[in-house]
Amino acid sequence: MLLKLILQGEMVVCAGAGADYRHLFSSASNFSGQPLHQFSSALYSIGNMVVEVVNVSEFQQLAKEILPKMYYDYFTGGAEDEHTLRENLEAFRRITFRPRVLIDVSRTNLSTNILGFDMSSPIMVAPTAFHSLAYSEGEVATAKAAAATNTIMVLSYSSTRTIEEVASSCNGIRFFQLYVYKRRDVSAILVQRAERNGYKAIVLTVDTPKLGRRWRDIKNKMVAPQLKNFDGLFSTEVVAEKGSNLEAFASQTLDSSLNWKDIEWLKSITNLPILLKGVLTAEDAVKAVEVGVAGVIVSNHGARQLDFVPATISVLEEVVQAVGGRIPVLLDGGIRRGTDVFKALALGAQAVLIGRPVIYGLAAKGQYGVTRVIEMLRDELERTMSLCGCCSVKDITRNHVRTERDKLQSLL
Numbered sequence: 127m128l129l130k131l132i133l134q135g136e137m138v139v140c141a142g143a144g145a146d147y148r149h150l151f152s153s154a155s156n157f158s159g160q161p162l163h164q165f166s167s168a169l170y171s172i173g174n175m176v177v178e179v180v181n182v183s184e185f186q187q188l189a190k191e192i193l194p195k196m197y198y199d200y201f202t203g204g205a206e207d208e209h210t211l212r213e214n215l216e217a218f219r220r221i222t223f224r225p226r227v228l229i230d231v232s233r234t235n236l237s238t239n240i241l242g243f244d245m246s247s248p249i250m251v252a253p254t255a256f257h258s259l260a261y262s263e264g265e266v267a268t269a270k271a272a273a274a275t276n277t278i279m280v281l282s283y284s285s286t287r288t289i290e291e292v293a294s295s296c297n298g299i300r301f302f303q304l305y306v307y308k309r310r311d312v313s314a315i316l317v318q319r320a321e322r323n324g325y326k327a328i329v330l331t332v333d334t335p336k337l338g339r340r341w342r343d344i345k346n347k348m349v350a351p352q353l354k355n356f357d358g359l360f361s362t363e364v365v366a367e368k369g370s371n372l373e374a375f376a377s378q379t380l381d382s383s384l385n386w387k388d389i390e391w392l393k394s395i396t397n398l399p400i401l402l403k404g405v406l407t408a409e410d411a412v413k414a415v416e417v418g419v420a421g422v423i424v425s426n427h428g429a430r431q432l433d434f435v436p437a438t439i440s441v442l443e444e445v446v447q448a449v450g451g452r453i454p455v456l457l458d459g460g461i462r463r464g465t466d467v468f469k470a471l472a473l474g475a476q477a478v479l480i481g482r483p484v485i486y487g488l489a490a491k492g493q494y495g496v497t498r499v500i501e502m503l504r505d506e507l508e509r510t511m512s513l514c515g516c517c518s519v520k521d522i523t524r525n526h527v528r529t530e531r532d533k534l535q536s537l538l
């Protein structure tokens with residue numbers, strides 16, 4: 127890989143050593159990169175050099191430099207020992223490719239659709255909370271980037287900008303993520319506001335009857351921002367004497383009695399298609415089909431809920447097989463490279479969602495940063511497709527990858 131260095135306005139290209147050059151700035155102590163906001167591109171400086179950001183992990187390093195520790199830790203961290211957090215990334219690395227050669231890949235097409243909605247590529251924006259903690263314009267900047275890249279954005283129930291502000295900020299296909307609160311009337315009002323404001327689907331998060339235990343937030347005494355969506359409905363102010371303020375807020379608000387029967391309730395208050403986010407087993411995938419939802423998202427909440435659940439990519443096939451093509455299966459968790467997107471599609475996902483990469487882009491460069499993150503992953507996917515001999519996402523098959531299980535089976 128080459129690092130492009132722009133030195134005093136003059137473009138100089140110098141050799142870098144792929145992922146290895148990360149030692150230059152892989153920890154806060156030796157990364158002296160400063161984002162350059164005066165440039166309308168993803169540049170930062172090391173000493174007197176100006177360097178272009180070339181991948182998601184560099185955006186992460188920039189975000190780390192910029193954000194207060196409490197917020198960076200909130201965005202980055204996972205539950206308990208963060209075993210699953212590491213595993214979400216590692217499991218992708220254990221999957222290798224079986225590329226096919228001598229296929230005309232002079233034209234590639236990444237476009238796809240979800241529930242009938244067209245997208246420029248199978249990469250969507252996952253619902254993540256509190257974007258204004260990363261960048262002042264918050265979810266509005268994210269929405270503009272998603273629209274500009276023709277990508278579907280799922281707005282978090284815990285967004286810092288309102289459903290209406292995001293809807294009126296730009297045209298674009300958006301879904302709305304739902305937490306069911308003990309105050310079900312409040313959840314119902316938000317669903318109806320989403321529907322009225324043109325959101326196209328409800329993404330019901332089913333892995334959070336309680337918030338996972340996140341030690342970083344406990345130590346930092348994480349303070350959740352006020353959520354404007356709830357103005358006039360109820361106060362989101364919670365003061366915890368110790369530990370994570372967010373956890374205290376969650377335990378006061380989340381309805382941990384939510385169960386399969388409540389899908390009927392949700393259907394009774396909205397005409398929008400419903401996707402279940404947080405399915406990790408064949409059993410639950412079958413139930414999801416039975417209760418008539420429009421799709422499932424294989425997700426472990428970015429490893430922020432139950433530690434020691436498997437990496438999402440490791441259970442994708444189990445869910446895909448149980449669903450048997452009856453509804454679309456999507457995946458999130460640990461997508462940092464276009465190669466990861468390809469692997470998920472090869473194992474049966476119709477699309478993937480990205481959580482933290484969007485936040486890192488947002489923190490580093492606002493709307494432009496999010497746009498670059500989406501474009502970079504899209505470009506990486508396109509190159510991976512070409513090098514594997516695939517012209518369109520439909521050409522990506524199970525035979526293009528080799529998993530750990532494949533390797534074990536070949537030994538039998």
Ligand SMILES: Cc1cc2nc3c(=O)[nH]c(=O)nc-3n(C[C@H](O)[C@H](O)[C@H](O)COP(=O)(O)O)c2cc1C
Nearest residue numbers: 201252253254255282331427428459460480481482
């Ligand atoms: C900071 C942060 C906030 C999140 N907030 C929400 C949320 O409000 N609702 C939700 O359903 N999932 C939430 N998630 C989970 C994401 O939707 C998604 O499952 C996860 O980020 C995917 O993993 P990745 O970050 O490795 O891409 C959040 C994740 C992060 C990192």
Ligand SMILES: CCCCC(=O)C(=O)O
Nearest residue numbers: 255284337375376427430
């Ligand atoms: C009450 C949940 C807040 C956002 C969230 O889902 C997360 O931090 O993972």
